[in-house]
Structure formats: structure tokens, C-alpha cells
Amino acid sequence: MHRPLVITEDHALLDDLVRTAAAAGAQLDVAHTPAHARPSWNLAPLIAIGADQAEAVAATSPPARDQVLLVTRDPDDPDTWRKCVAVGAQAVITLPSDERHLVDLFADAMEPNPRSGSLICVIGGRGGAGASVLAACLALRASADHLRTLLVDADPLGGGIDALLGHEEASGARWGDLVAREGRISSSALQAALPAFGDLAVLSFHRGEVSPIPAQAMRSVLEAGRRGFDLVVVDLPRHIDPAAKEALTRAKTTLTVATADVRGILSAAQVLSEVRRHTADVRAIFRPGVLDDDTAMSSLGIPSAGTLPDQPRLTATLNRGELPRLGPRTVLGALCTTLLQDLLPAA
16 A cells, blocks of 8 residues: 655654654655655655645646645745645645644545445433344344444443354454544554454453543544444443443434333433433334333334334343344344435445
8 A cells, every 4th residue: 555655855844744644553655855756646645745845846747636735834934825836735734733634634545445434323211122232233234234334332331242242252452452542543453453253343341340431532433433334333321421422423323222111211211311412313213012102202202213022032042142143034134124224325
């Protein structure tokens, strides 16, 4: 893979650029003159031209292309924008004030085939409603359809969604390996680090003592997930902590699993009062109970996205470490297929 190209003889500027690129997990190709840069001009994913070389680059009349930046350390240079136009740059980056933006630009340049994945959150209206099972099955069904899918366990006290899938011993990173990470995470690095099973990657917790997920860590993971995956499914805790808020604010849709009985609806209503503060599109998945779906739906005030019938054999299947069958003729498989068709953009 080709690397971003820097054209400069300013050693102080080059040091800043190398350090900024390292923060994005990128390495640079460096040319000290326009002649040295010519072989890489059309190949580099991004070109950063130092203000010291702008006149020399402009004199060579390089072919027009996108992803060209003019980088300066002098915010008061009156010739900055003239130089920007002369070299065909799309933007001026002033260091150090624009450093964080430049980190993002370097990281974007290194992303192979960046995606724009959809994010779906799943939350239980009460404990034991089946939200984790639905989140896992939704992710499994999507990955079986060859959608690159990330399943994120956001509930530190949930017992581990990797255990629900029967893969708690799988090697790979868990939240404890990521929570100290500040700033942007490369989507390719995230994919390489996590346990993966075909097109499904899973981020869960280590066994034993766990700590809450910092909001910044959740933000970085979800942004990387949306760049690197077609679908991100987040299994939320019922207590909306700062990390859960990060997920809700980014969610395309949030599915609330509610049991259709009096206590189940009352509990779901309490959960929804908090969820609605942070996200717009909230829909219900109902579990069978004494109330009919219309009554339950009108009580919660949100539309129904489907019904999840009781499946007596499902718990036993999961406890054996086996995955449920999710074919289109099974009740659970049909529900997940319908949800994906309704919630994801058409190909």
C-alpha cells in the first residue's frame, strides 16, 4: 500500500509531520524536492506540501489531483492562499493548531476501502428480555449474508457476549486492551486485533473484574467500526452510562426488547425515558405476554419492529456453546432477516 507523501526541506516542519502521522498509525514517504516527488505524485493517497517548497512544486505544473494539502507553521504568511492555489491544494493546514485535523486526514488516507457502516443499538426493556441474544443473532445473520459486521458488548456486567456466542476462549483484544487508547483507532488495526469468525468481529470484556468503558474509547471504537464494517451492532446496558450515550447518539436505530406484560412495559418505559434523550429512531421488539402488541405499542409510544416469540430450546442451545440456527425458515432467522432489510440501506 502506498504511503502519504511529504514534500519539504524544512526539518522542523518534517519533524512535526512525522510525529502527527505516527499518531495516526501512518508512515510517510519524504521528498525534499519536487523532482524526487514526481514518481509518487499520482500514487500517494495524500500529499502534504511544505510552504517552503510550494513555489518549486508550482513551477513543475504537477497534474491536478485531490488529497493535496499545503502545510505551514506560519499562520501570518500573507502568501499562504496564493501558494495553496498555485500547487493545486484543496486545503491549508497550519501547525500546531490543525494537528488533530491532520491526524484524521493521515488516518483516512491509510484506510483501505473505507466504508460507511450503519450502527444499530439493542437494549433490554428489563433484565432477561433477550436483548443480548437478539444483538448476537442480528450480527450473526448479517455476517452470514457476507456483511462485514462488528458486534460490540457495551455492558460491563452482562457476562460477556463472547460467552453467549460460545467463543469466550477466542484469542484477540477485549475492552481492557483498548480503554487506555486515546484518539483515533485505525479500522484495519481494530479488525486485526479483535476475535473474528468469518465476517463477524466481536469486542467483549475480559473475564473477572471489569471497569466502565470511557466515553472516548467507545467513541474511537465506533468511529473505526463504521469506517471498517458494513454493520455495527451494540449490545447496551440498561443503565445508560457515558459510553452507552456515545453509542446512542451515533445509532441509526435503537431496538428495545420489551416483554408484553405490565411490569415489562413499565420497566421498558423507564428505560425509554432515558434512551430517547440521546437518539431519535427507537423501535420495539416485543416478547409474548398477557398484553397484545397493539396495547403494548401504544403504552410505550414507539413503533413495533417485530415480535420475538419464546423459543424454549434456545437457552439450552446457547448453554451448550452452540449457535442458534438462523435460516430464513426459522422464527429468529426470519426476524433478523426482516430487521436487516428494514434497517440497512439497500445495496
